[in-house]
Amino acid sequence: MYTPILATLGYILSHDGSQVLMIHRNKRPDDIHYGKYNGLGGRLEPNEHVTGGMKREIFEEAGIHVEALNLRGTISWPGFGKHAENWFGFIYLIDKWSGEPHEGNHEGTLEWVPVSAILDLPLWDSDRLFLPMVFDGDTRPFHGFMPYKDGHMVSWSFERL
16 A cells, blocks of 8 residues: 655745745755755645645745745655655645745755756756756646655656646
8 A cells, every 4th residue: 555645845936937946955964855955845734735735834944925836746756765755745836925035944045046057956866857847837737656765766757648
């Protein structure tokens, strides 16, 4: 039986759409993501729906209020994480928000990065496979399968319907 940890992952665009707010995971050396850049997000709580969870995570991690978000896709990550858990992520692009992002949180520093330079950052190699679809403007969501073994991606497949 597949019982994954449900999670959200959001990419926040600047108001002019040219930059994306990323977290540089640089505060906890024991973090599996240490040194990498990532979107913002995390686990869903038992009492919330997926968009509510995404909004909560963005507020907790960046201090801003999400006003509009677009589901760009989903990914099943069996075997991912420090303890090879199964994860299922809902990937969002957030293009309408209010407030002023703070400089960081307990996981790392928040940084605005040009969308055109996102693939130049130190990322999970696997992120390079789905990130272009987050920003490409195709209205069809992608649905991916990305199994991991021993901390490394084994394969990648997806559909876009």
